[in-house]
Amino acid sequence: MPNFLDMGAYGSFIWTAYGIAALVMAGLFVASWWRLRARETALADLLETFEESTPVGPVGVLANDSCDDLDDRNGPPS
Amino acid sequence: MHRFANPKRFLRIAAVVLPWSTALTVALLGLGLYFALLASPADYQQGESVRIMYVHVPAAWMALFVYSCLAAASAVALIWKHPVADLVAKASAPIGACFTFIALATGSIWGKPMWGVWWVWDARLTSVLILFFFYMGHIALTSAFEDASRGERAAAILALVGFINIPVIKWSVDWWNTLHQPASMIRMDGPAIHTSMLAPLLIMAAAFTAYYVTVLILRLRGEILTRKIGALRMTRIQDRQEERTPHMKEV
Amino acid sequence: MTGFWLIVRRDVVMAWRQGGDGFMAIMFFLITVTLFPLSVGPESTILARIGAAVVWVAALLATLLSLERMFQSDFEDGSLDLMAITPLSLEAVVLAKCLANWLLTGAPLLLAAPVLAMMLHMDREGLAIFVTAMALGTPSLVFTGAIGAALTVGARRGGVLLTLLVLPLYIPVLIFGVGAVEAAVMGQPAQPHLLVLGGLLLGTLPLGLWASTAALRQALE
Numbered sequence: 001m002p003n004f005l006d007m008g009a010y011g012s013f014i015w016t017a018y019g020i021a022a023l024v025m026a027g028l029f030v031a032s033w034w035r036l037r038a039r040e041t042a043l044a045d046l047l048e049t050f051e052e053s054t055p056v057g058p059v060g061v062l063a064n065d066s067c068d069d070l071d072d073r074n075g076p077p078s
Numbered sequence: 079m080h081r082f083a084n085p086k087r088f089l090r091i092a093a094v095v096l097p098w099s100t101a102l103t104v105a106l107l108g109l110g111l112y113f114a115l116l117a118s119p120a121d122y123q124q125g126e127s128v129r130i131m132y133v134h135v136p137a138a139w140m141a142l143f144v145y146s147c148l149a150a151a152s153a154v155a156l157i158w159k160h161p162v163a164d165l166v167a168k169a170s171a172p173i174g175a176c177f178t179f180i181a182l183a184t185g186s187i188w189g190k191p192m193w194g195v196w197w198v199w200d201a202r203l204t205s206v207l208i209l210f211f212f213y214m215g216h217i218a219l220t221s222a223f224e225d226a227s228r229g230e231r232a233a234a235i236l237a238l239v240g241f242i243n244i245p246v247i248k249w250s251v252d253w254w255n256t257l258h259q260p261a262s263m264i265r266m267d268g269p270a271i272h273t274s275m276l277a278p279l280l281i282m283a284a285a286f287t288a289y290y291v292t293v294l295i296l297r298l299r300g301e302i303l304t305r306k307i308g309a310l311r312m313t314r315i316q317d318r319q320e321e322r323t324p325h326m327k328e329v
Numbered sequence: 330m331t332g333f334w335l336i337v338r339r340d341v342v343m344a345w346r347q348g349g350d351g352f353m354a355i356m357f358f359l360i361t362v363t364l365f366p367l368s369v370g371p372e373s374t375i376l377a378r379i380g381a382a383v384v385w386v387a388a389l390l391a392t393l394l395s396l397e398r399m400f401q402s403d404f405e406d407g408s409l410d411l412m413a414i415t416p417l418s419l420e421a422v423v424l425a426k427c428l429a430n431w432l433l434t435g436a437p438l439l440l441a442a443p444v445l446a447m448m449l450h451m452d453r454e455g456l457a458i459f460v461t462a463m464a465l466g467t468p469s470l471v472f473t474g475a476i477g478a479a480l481t482v483g484a485r486r487g488g489v490l491l492t493l494l495v496l497p498l499y500i501p502v503l504i505f506g507v508g509a510v511e512a513a514v515m516g517q518p519a520q521p522h523l524l525v526l527g528g529l530l531l532g533t534l535p536l537g538l539w540a541s542t543a544a545l546r547q548a549l550e
Contacts, residue, residue, distance in 0.1 A: 010127040013191055017130045017184040018115075021137065025289060028176050032296040039303035046310050156543070204500075211497040218493060222484040231547045232480045236494060239476060239540050 085302050088162050092295045099291040106285035113278035121275075128275070130188040136283040138181040141209060142244055144174035144290060148216070149241040152234035162298075164230040165305075167237060168220050169297035173290055175213035182206060193257060201250035202258035205243060212240040226308075332417040333425045340429030344398075354391040354434045355441050361387040362445050377452075381459065381510035384445050388438050388463065389470065389499055395434045396474040396495070397488050399426055404482045404548065413549055423479070423541045427471050435467030458513035458523070465526040466506040472530075472537030473498045479544035502529055 114132035121128035148170045155164035185203070186196050197203065216233050223229040251258050271279070365383045369375055403409040412422045442463055446456045477495035481487040509522035 010125060010191060013127055013187050014129050017133055017187045020183050020187075021133045021180045024176050024180050028173065029289075029293055029296070032293050032300065036296050036300040036303070039300050039307065043303055043307055043310075046307060046314075050310070050314065208497045208500060211493070215490075215494045215497070218490055219480060219484075222481065222486070222490050224485075228483075228547060232484075232544055235476075235540050235544050235547070236480055239498070239536065 083160055083162060085162060085305075089299065089302060092298065096292065096295050099288050099295065103285060103288040103292050106281055106288055110278055110282040110285045113281060118274055118278050124192060127188060127191045130184055131275075132278050132282050134181060134184040134188055135279060136286045137177045137184060138206065139283055140286045140290060141174055141178040141181050141206070142247060143287070144170050144177060145209065145213070145237075145241070145244060148174060149237045149244075152237040155234050156231070156238070164227075164234055165298055165301045166294070167216075167234060168230055169294055169301055170290075171213055171216045171220070171233075172297070173293050175210065175217065177286070178206065178210040178213055182210065198257050200257045201254040202247065205247045205250050209240075209243055209247060212236070212243060216240075332415060333421055336412070336417075336422060336425035337429045337432070340426055341432055344429075344433050354395055355437045357394060358387050358391045358438060358441060359445070361390065380446065381455070381507045384442060384459075385463075385466075385503055385506050385510075388442075388467065389496075389503060391438065392434050392467070392470045392474055393492055393495065395430060396478045397491055399430055399475060399478040400482045400545065401478075401487065409545065410549060413545070419542045419545060420538050423475060423538055423545065427468075427475050427537070430475075431468055431471045435463075435471060438467060439463055454516075455510055455513045458519045459510045461523060462506045462509040462519075462526055465523065465530050466502045469502045469526070469530045469533045470499060472533040473502070475537050475541040476544065479541035479548070482545065482548045502526065505529065 110132070114129055118129075118132075120126045148167045151163045151166040151170070154160050155167060182203075185206075189198070190196050216236055219233040219236055220226075220229040223232070362383055365379065366376055369379070400409060403412070413419055415422075439460060442460055443456060446459055474495050476498070477491045480494060481491045484490055505522045505525045509519045509526060512519040512522055
């Protein structure tokens with residue numbers, strides 16, 4: 001076990017290298033995951049306020065299930 | 079390719095792929111680390127420090143691979159105005175930047191015991207550093223405009239301009255007399271590495287690729303949701319304006 | 330063809346009237362280069378060693394200063410829209426603006442360089458190669474810089490972003506430009522470096538024009 005950690009006196013180099021790689025990759029994964037979660041809650045909240053304020057709803061967005069509006073970068077067809 | 083232009087269909091496919099790619103990433107990483115740290119021999123000249131190679135080289139490969147994907151997606155976005163393609167480019171940039179950083183950092187750490195220096199301004203290291211700058215520039219450009227799609231299109235042009243750097247990196251060790259090791263993998267007469275070292279290298283490379291796919295899907299979903307939220311907010315603002323002034327129609 | 334020269338003349342005259350891009354660029358250039366002997370010490374061996382590098386870096390930075398104004402003011406007041414709909418192709422407009430920019434910054438640098446080379450104790454052969462290298466390199470800097478200027482037109486904090494984008498692209502010209510002069514100073518053949526500089530110019534011309542035009546079209550949409 002000590003030999004594993006020491007790696008023939010190169011231990012600090014090897015473990016620092018692997019450690020940096022692990023940290024960066026894990027960090028990116030976690031950040032991306034959190035970002036997605038935050039967006040999902042924001043979207044859910046936004047959809048709630050829509051249902052509250054306008055029961056009829058803007059026809060373009062909620063009733064449209066084919067996501068055509070997402071192809072139009074300037075927003076839903078007015 | 080045009081089948082994926084519909085974000086919702088793309089999201090459905092992505093939802094199916096995501097658990098598989100995550101599982102594959104974890105499995106391959108486990109297997110790769112086992113081979114890299116335990117089941118492979120030390121090098122005759124470098125001793126155990128050669129194990130850094132199993133992180134450094136796959137990370138460097140990924141840095142180049144992700145940039146190529148980014149450039150290809152940018153080309154598709156510019157030529158066909160494909161809505162998902164420029165999101166792929168935008169989502170890939172941070173991943174590529176991370177891999178480039180890992181390659182530079184682990185390379186520097188490996189260089190100290192091997193060459194005696196942390197850094198040297200030879201062609202390979204300098205061009206990879208430039209690649210890192212291109213990634214940062216791409217990320218900065220996408221968020222530099224009020225109109226997000228303007229930033230994405232500008233970044234697409236930048237991505238194509240920067241693609242020149244990729245062949246330079248690949249052949250820098252052949253064209254110039256560099257301190258960095260010359261090509262020993264993709265050569266005309268096959269790889270020059272023994273199987274016992276080649277196996278962990280390839281497994282780690284496969285693991286990193288699965289990682290890229292996984293994180294890419296996560297970030298893509300985030301981007302698509304960002305667009306949807308933006309569109310919904312615009313609708314809400316328009317609705318409120320119409321409520322206040324019902325007789326005024328949008329031109 | 331007259332439209333082309335009209336744009337060139339317009340840009341040059343406007344910059345001249347506004348206190349001169351070229352004048353400011355030369356002054357920046359001279360002052361920056363002067364900082365080095367002051368900080369490194371007047372020993373002529375050191376200066377001869379780093380002289381080429383110092384002058385090139387200063388030229389680079391001076392070019393960067395002028396790039397921001399290349400498209401921004403025309404974009405803001407609508408002149409760029411007008412230029413886009415003239416019979417002159419947008420590529421020709423960009424080329425005209427690049428030529429104007431070079432006349433304002435690159436050409437004066439070429440004239441100032443011999444003076445600086447003397448201040449830095451460069452010898453005669455080095456000077457000739459140096460001027461050739463700058464003549465080949467400064468247009469490349471303008472064409473590459475135009476890419477950054479076009480990409481960042483209308484962006485927030487465009488100036489800093491422009492620098493971030495353009496400096497990596499400048500590195501090849503810098504490396505071979507300095508390499509050419511150092512080779513000459515050390516009595517080695519500078520021709521390979523000059524040939525690469527020429528090649529870079531031939532490469533950055535179409536690339537710069539294509540990318541800048543595409544970026545401007547995006548901005549004008």
